[in-house]
Amino acid sequence: MRTIDPAKHAARRQHIVHAASELFATQGFERTTTAQICKAAGMSSGNVFHYFPNKRAIFIALLQDDKDAKTERLARAATEADPWTALLDVVQFLAAPAAEPLAPPLVMEAMLQAHRDPELAELLSQDSTAEHTVIAELLTKAAATGQIDPDLDPDNTASWVMALIASMYTSAATEASFDPAGQLPTLLLILQRFLRGEPHAHRRSATTEEQRTGGSAVT
Known part of the structure; x- marks a missing residue:
């Protein structure tokens, strides 16, 4: 033999x-x-x-080619001491492949085939659940340590984070002018301002100053 x-x-x-x-x-x-x-x-x-x-x-x-590497990367992120940094690293890790020429159309094709193939749909659901679980866990830890807005529901927020990541792939697949690599910093900035609530605090301070002075605050 x-x-x-x-x-x-x-x-x-x-x-x-x-x-x-x-x-x-x-x-x-x-x-x-x-x-x-x-x-x-x-x-x-x-x-x-x-x-x-x-x-x-x-x-x-x-579609399962990088599953082991992804599982290991997510497991490592979940144990990081700094949940905020780990969260941004996970988002960048999941979104970065959108810049690869074949990744976006393959993701779109997988979504299409999942509607016809229950087994494939289950595999994709398992991957999505694993990603969602780690992101929600990091959000929970970041809120507990005062790194993000504690009023945000971790599960719902994780769903929105994943939706933004998914939009990198769908936009790259459907819009010829969309540059995933160039848009990644913007995605991270949007998440930072949304999750940490920094611009809201800035606007409240500006509004308070305007009310106090009766005019426009200098920013």
Whole structure:
């Protein structure tokens, strides 16, 4: 019986996934054929099917490609001593791939396919839940340490944070002029001002000064 080299086996699987990624991103799942994947990978169909039973398995492997690294990164963030810094790091970590050319269309295609594939929908839901849990936990800790507005509900706020991250991908996929890398600092600034309530405090101070002087406060 031939011994399987785990490293070589994983490398072959990764090669197939990488070859399929551009096809899925540019053509979509439905219009991409196994023959096209085999050609892009430079492998026979028998070789490809040795590593994946079908096209769907390749697509799921692509979407789960970084799952272990993401799980480790989120787990590490949840234990950081400074929850505010950890939160911003998590947001940047989750949003940064939107700047990669293939990531936004693949995310959009995954969302489309999830409506047709309950198993895929469950996998995406698990990923989303894991992200939401860590973000909500960091928000709770940040509120407890006085780093953000304590009146914000952690679960609801985590949902809004994730919605803003998701908008990076949808905007990149649908708007040719949208620059995810250039917009990331703006996303972080929006979160900072929303979560910490800094501009609200500034406006209250300005309003108080205007009322006291009867005119416009100098800012």
